Every structure is written in C-alpha cells, then in structure tokens.
Amino acid sequence: MVEEIITSGRMTPEVDPILHIWGWEIPLYLFLGGFAAGILFFSALFTLQNKEDRYSMAVKVLPLAVPVLLALGLGALFLDLSHKRYFWQLYTNIRWESPMSWGAWTLLLVTPLSIVWAASWIEDLFPKLDLRYDWLKQAIHMIRDYQKPMAWALIVLAVILGMYTGILLSAFNARPFWNSAIMGPLFLTSGLSTAAAAIALLARDHAERSMFTKIDLVLIAVELFFIIHLFMGFLASTQVHIQAAEMFLGGEFTVPFWVWVVGIGLAVPALLEILELRKRGVPTFVPALMVIGGSLMLRFIVVEAGQASRWLY
Amino acid sequence: MRYAMAIDTKRCVGCSDCVVACQTENNIPIGYCRDWIVESMSGTYPELQLEIRSERCNHCSDAPCVRACPTQASHVGKGGIVLVEETECIGCKACIASCPYDARFVHPEGYVDKCTFCIHRVEKGQNPACVDVCPTHAMIFGDMDDPNSDIAKLVARRKWKTLIPEAGTKPNIYYLL
Ligand code: SF4
Ligand code: SF4
Numbered sequence: 001m002v003e004e005i006i007t008s009g010r011m012t013p014e015v016d017p018i019l020h021i022w023g024w025e026i027p028l029y030l031f032l033g034g035f036a037a038g039i040l041f042f043s044a045l046f047t048l049q050n051k052e053d054r055y056s057m058a059v060k061v062l063p064l065a066v067p068v069l070l071a072l073g074l075g076a077l078f079l080d081l082s083h084k085r086y087f088w089q090l091y092t093n094i095r096w097e098s099p100m101s102w103g104a105w106t107l108l109l110v111t112p113l114s115i116v117w118a119a120s121w122i123e124d125l126f127p128k129l130d131l132r133y134d135w136l137k138q139a140i141h142m143i144r145d146y147q148k149p150m151a152w153a154l155i156v157l158a159v160i161l162g163m164y165t166g167i168l169l170s171a172f173n174a175r176p177f178w179n180s181a182i183m184g185p186l187f188l189t190s191g192l193s194t195a196a197a198a199i200a201l202l203a204r205d206h207a208e209r210s211m212f213t214k215i216d217l218v219l220i221a222v223e224l225f226f227i228i229h230l231f232m233g234f235l236a237s238t239q240v241h242i243q244a245a246e247m248f249l250g251g252e253f254t255v256p257f258w259v260w261v262v263g264i265g266l267a268v269p270a271l272l273e274i275l276e277l278r279k280r281g282v283p284t285f286v287p288a289l290m291v292i293g294g295s296l297m298l299r300f301i302v303v304e305a306g307q308a309s310r311w312l313y
Numbered sequence: 314m315r316y317a318m319a320i321d322t323k324r325c326v327g328c329s330d331c332v333v334a335c336q337t338e339n340n341i342p343i344g345y346c347r348d349w350i351v352e353s354m355s356g357t358y359p360e361l362q363l364e365i366r367s368e369r370c371n372h373c374s375d376a377p378c379v380r381a382c383p384t385q386a387s388h389v390g391k392g393g394i395v396l397v398e399e400t401e402c403i404g405c406k407a408c409i410a411s412c413p414y415d416a417r418f419v420h421p422e423g424y425v426d427k428c429t430f431c432i433h434r435v436e437k438g439q440n441p442a443c444v445d446v447c448p449t450h451a452m453i454f455g456d457m458d459d460p461n462s463d464i465a466k467l468v469a470r471r472k473w474k475t476l477i478p479e480a481g482t483k484p485n486i487y488y489l490l
Contacts, residue, residue, distance in 0.1 A: 002355060002356060002357055003355065003356075003357070004353055004354065004355035005353070005354045005355075006351060006352070006353045006354075007351070007352045007353075007354075008349060008350075008351045008352075009329065009332070009349050009350040009351070010346060010349035010351075010368075010415075011344070012344075012345055012346065012415075012418045013344060013345070013418070013419075014418065014419060015409070015415050015417075015418050016415070019409070019410070019415065021406040021409050021410060021419070022406065022410075077405075080405070080406075081403050081404045081405055082404030082406065082419045082423045082424075082425075083399075083402050083403050083404030083422075083423035083424045083425075084403070084404070084423070085423075086384075086400060086401065086402060086403045086404075087403055089383075089384040089386070089401050089402075089403050090383055090384060090403060090405075092384075093383065093384045093385050095382065095383055095384070095385065097380040097381075098380060098381050098382055098383045098407065099381075099407075100381065100382075100383040100405050100407045101383030101384070104383060171381070171411075172377075172381070172410050172411050173377060173411070173413070173480060173481065174377060174410065174411050174412055174413035174480065175410060238479070306410075307410070310413070310415075311413045311477050311479075311480055313476050313477045
C-alpha cells in the first residue's frame with residue numbers, strides 16, 4: 001500500500017494540530033439564534049391564522065423572551081471576537097458573500113422587530129397594566145394595527161435566521177464536515193423543534209400543549225431524515241467528506257452524536273411524546289427538556305467536528 | 314499583474330531559514346509563523362520519496378477567506394496579494410475557518426495575521442524575505458502574468474503542482490517537482 005507520512009513544522013496556537021478557533025460561544029450563538037427564530041416563526045404563523053387566543057403561550061408569551069435570547073446570542077458572538085475594539089466594522093460593511101455579514105445584519109433587523117412584536121402583545125397579556133404615558137399607549141395601539149404585516153415579515157426573517165445558523169457553517173468549503181447543503185435546513189428544523197418543545201413545556205392549556213407536542217414530533221422526524229441524508233451525502237462524496245463522516249461512524253464523535261444527540265435528544269423524546277399523546281402519563285417536561293438539550297448538543301458537536309475535519313495534502 | 318511564487322521541491326532541504334527570516338522581517342510573535350516547513354514521505358518501502366515544502370498562504374486567485382470576511386478586512390491588494398487590514402478586522406475568525414491550508418492565525422493582539430508576500434518589500438522592488446534568504450535558491454517570486462518573467466518561464470518549463478487544487482481556490486504558489 002502506498003502511504004504518505006506528513007510532518008509539519010507548524011505549531012500555531014488554535015490552529016495545530018487541529019483547528020480550534022471556536023469554543024462554546026459560536027455554538028451557543030447558533031443555538032440561541034435558532035431558538036429565537038423558532039419562537040418567532042410559530043408566533044407569527046398562528047397570528048396569521050387568527051389563533052392567538054388558542055395558542056397564547058406560543059403567540060403572546062414566549063415572544064417576550066426573544067429579545068433576551070437574541071441579545072444573549074449577540075453577546076456570545078461578541079465574546080468570541082478576538083479584536084473587539086473594531087466590532088462596529090460589522091455594521092459599516094455589507095458583504096453578501098459572507099454569511100457572517102448577512103447574519104449580523106439579519107440579527108440587526110430581527111432584534112428591534114422582535115421587541116416591537118413582543119410589545120404589541122403587552123395589553124393582551126397584562127390588561128390591568130397602566131402604561132402611564134399617553135404616547136406609549138398610542139404607540140402600542142398603532143403597532144397593534146400592523147400585527148398582520150409584521151407577522152408576514154417575521155415569518156420570512158425567522159426562516160432566514162434559522163437557516164443562517166446552519167449556512168454560517170455550510171459555507172466553509174475548507175471544513176468538509178460543515179460543507180453540506182443539509183446544514184441550513186437541519187439547523188432550521190432543529191431551531192423550530194426547540195421552540196415547539198419550549199412551548200409544550202410552558203403552555204398551561206392542554207390543547208396547546210398537545211398541539212405543539214404533535215408539531216415537535218413531526219419536526220423530529222424531519223430532523224432524523226435530514227441527519228440520515230447528511231451522512232448519505234458525505235459517504236457518496238469525496239475522500240475528505242467520507243473521512244469527515246467516519247468521525248461519526250466509529251470515530252471520536254460516534255458516542256456523543258448517536259447517543260446524546262440522536263438517541264437522548266431526538267429518538268427517545270419522540271417515543272415519550274408518542275406515549276404522552278396516547279395519555280400514558282408521561283410528564284411533558286421530560287421529552288421537552290431532552291429536545292432542548294439535544295439541540296444545544298447538536299450545535300456543540302457540529303461546530304467541534306467541523307473544525308476537526310479538513311482537507312489532507 | 315499576478316504575483317506568485319515557485320518553490321523547487323528538488324532544491325529545498327528544509328533548513329527553515331525562510332521561516333526564521335519571515336519571523337524576523339515581519340516581527341512575528343514567538344510560537345507563531347506565517348510560513349512553515351512540511352516534509353512528506355510517500356511510497357512503499359524501499360521505494361520511498363521525500364518531498365520537502367516551504368508553505369505559506371497561497372494568495373489564492375479565488376480566495377475563500379476574502380469572501381468569508383464580513384468587514385472587508387481581508388481583501389485582495391496589488392497584484393492579487395491577499396491582505397488583512399488590522400484596523401478593520403473584528404477577529405471573527407471566519408477567514409481562518411475558510412482557508413483549506415490553515416495559513417492564517419489570530420495574532421496575540423487580536424487581529425488575524427498571515428503571509429503578505431512581504432508587500433512592504435515588494436513595493437520597493439525587492440523580493441519577499443524568505444525568497445532572498447533561501448540558501449539553495451529554491452524560491453522564485455514574480456509576476457505570472459508577464460510571460461517573460463523568470464517565474465513564468467520556470468513554471469512553463471518545469472513540472473509543477475499546486476496544493477489541494479480540488480478545493481477550488483486557485484492557489485498561486487507553484488511547487489516545482
Ligand atoms: S491560502 Fe488561505 S489565507 Fe491564503 S488566500 Fe488562500 S484561502 Fe486565503
Ligand atoms: S477575523 Fe478579521 S479578517 Fe478574518 S473574516 Fe473576521 S474580520 Fe475578516
């Protein structure tokens with residue numbers, strides 16, 4: 001057999017022997033972005049269907065958390081920057097070819113809109129709240145009139161944001177494990193599933209809880225389908241992609257991924273959700289927390305594995 | 314104009330003079346390097362082949378690092394040299410992730426750093442420091458767009474390869490075989 005042994009004299013910190021430029025901040029940023037996108041998506045969708053009273057946790061309450069999630073996400077991104085003094089350069093340039101750039105701009109659009117969106121439900125949620133200032137009351141009445149067009153905009157932005165959390169990674173041709181078109185849809189689905197699980201977890205109304213448990217079940221099925229396709233795509237591709245997949249098929253990521261993400265994060269909660277829908281006395285919070293934890297794990301493992309995969313020469 | 318470098322793997326002995334010259338010329342902090350030596354041994358015993366390469370940023374004509382940069386800090390300068398503007402770099406590291414050759418690193422001061430083809434010397438008509446210091450004259454620097462340049466003639470005459478051409482970056486470092 002012809003073999004090749006490569007010895008490199010390079011020992012750059014964070015680059016050798018395996019790339020490790022991104023620690024916990026970027027996966028957390030991607031998780032929070034996807035989670036926020038999922039909440040906004042369901043909130044806007046059920047507003048357009050005039051079901052805001054039936055699904056009040058999804059439509060009115062959880063959006064209150066979105067500005068916080070987005071701020072935390074942007075905070076994590078900021079913490080990751082190694083040249084923080086020049087952070088503002090992100091917003092003096094628009095570079096469509098750079099996912100980092102259009103993602104930052106999408107967040108800049110979504111964050112204020114999510115604040116306005118949450119504010120538009122304030123009177124519904126707290127009818128006794130005295131807003132004190134007349135101008136504030138008027139402003140809130142005004143934005144209420146625009147809820148429908150806002151919901152349309154939010155649906156589009158939420159899908160872009162959810163996809164972006166995956167595309168940020170899949171745009172890197174240099175890291176074979178990230179370089180799959182499945183990443184965008186997979187992360188979008190996972191973000192939606194996280195949001196559905198959170199709604200099921202927090203909803204007080206039984207109908208809402210079981211509706212979102214059903215939605216989550218469908219999303220988990222779609223996610224499993226994407227994961228299978230991800231690996232089929234890698235295995236049918238070039239040598240470096242096959243090697244990237246092998247990290248998960250016997251290699252170092254096998255147990256964390258298949259046991260924690262696919263097993264405990266997707267398959268087991270799916271089974272529990274089925275039992276729950278059949279009224280077998282499974283408490284909602286168990287599968288819901290497993291789904292949320294699994295989707296956080298998914299980001300961590302994918303960010304880590306992408307950095308460990310590379311072109312060989 | 315397209316600046317490029319031809320590196321003769323038949324001449325390179327892996328002495329690392331280019332690495333030290335670069336660190337001195339560009340004041341690279343200890344532990345970091347903009348160029349480095351790779352030795353690759355291939356074949357089946359006893360028919361083994363040793364190839365020694367001095368590697369650095371390939372100043373790719375289709376540079377993914379420039380595309381990944383959200384701020385235009387990574388940009389294409391004169392003659393296709395790929396550069397980083399320190400005061401525009403936010404340190405997001407997207408460019409590091411996008412380089413299949415791992416040619417970039419985070420400078421201890423926070424911005425991203427890499428080979429510049431010694432543009433400060435090239436602008437004065439000099440060669441990059443690594444080229445001038447090489448004791449075996451294994452490296453040649455010049456303009457590939459000028460068919461009469463030494464490098465263009467050498468690349469036309471010799472067998473050569475570029476590193477991972479299949480990554481699609483159109484690298485501009487030619488390894489003469
Ligand atoms: S070698 Fe890497 S850093 Fe240099 S131009 Fe190509 S992609 Fe960019
Ligand atoms: S680390 Fe700096 S040079 Fe690299 S992509 Fe980010 S802003 Fe651009």
